[in-house]
């Protein structure tokens with residue numbers, strides 16, 4: 249049994265969502281600081297991330313690690329893996345998209361390791377202790393690429409990987425960091441976080457969407473997957489945190505989403521199949537003549553499912569229904585937000601239809 253947590257009152261729930269939305273709505277000022285050139289490049293040219301970042305949603309919280317610290321919107325295509333450092337089928341689709349369609353050739357992996365021995369003995373042994381490497385190699389091969397420390401035309405370069413572990417000797421929490429193949433040990437920059445986050449954000453892997461920046465100043469946990477869907481990894485995180493008393497789940501969508509476009513265009517790419525099935529269920533019955541409306545429908549379908557709406561498409565999944573019941577029992581709210589990449593305006597619903605842009 250989990251800890252006994254008092255269910256929040258309706259008033260507390262409203263205050264939680266007001267607070268989160270209030271912060272998100274201010275994001276446009278910081279987004280504008282990126283400059284007109286960068287923003288119009290985002291808007292006109294689509295995402296062109298420099299690197300792929302793979303990390304678990306919760307496993308690094310206790311180290312205070314932020315895998316995208318120092319990155320700007322547009323830099324990092326982020327994929328959240330399972331706590332055990334493997335990708336689910338939606339994560340595999342995301343990685344394939346980044347390597348195959350977006351042509352990203354740099355990769356970074358942040359994970360929690362068992363102890364310092366593996367990391368100290370050998371860089372490669374530490375790397376191999378992340379089961380996700382096997383998946384990355386396989387998907388890279390499917391894209392006609394190798395995996396190595398050097399980045400080349402035909403290679404995915406392992407830019408750096410971060411291996412976090414507890415160090416009993418120092419009685420502290422340390423990270424082993426491998427950067428450009430140099431081996432070093434240092435203390436993580438962040439402070440130790442062991443409280444329940446104020447919200448869990450389910451965002452798109454898209455490099456232009458950065459939940460960490462949108463909710464700056466708030467303690468959030470983050471799941472990034474391609475198309476911001478209720479993937480296995482997303483449901484794992486919701487379940488784990490709701491048990492601890494998580495106040496809110498936010499589904500964060502955006503316009504010009506590659507995943508939504510792939511679903512609308514009926515992509516037949518084999519790697520995308522499990523994701524396409526999810527998106528098609530979420531989008532069923534929506535007007536497909538507007539891609540932005542489809543993106544809005546996608547996030548609202550996820551919220552409907554988490555709110556236990558029996559009419560919601562895809563709500564037939566046994567696991568989603570169980571998670572929805574759990575959220576209701578604990579008083580965890582779910583709502584959607586939508587990022588307009590042309591302005592950095594984060595919208596909540598209902599909004600005026602003329603806000604929607606294609």
Ligand SMILES: [Zn+2]
Nearest residue numbers: 452454505506
């Ligand atoms: Zn997207």
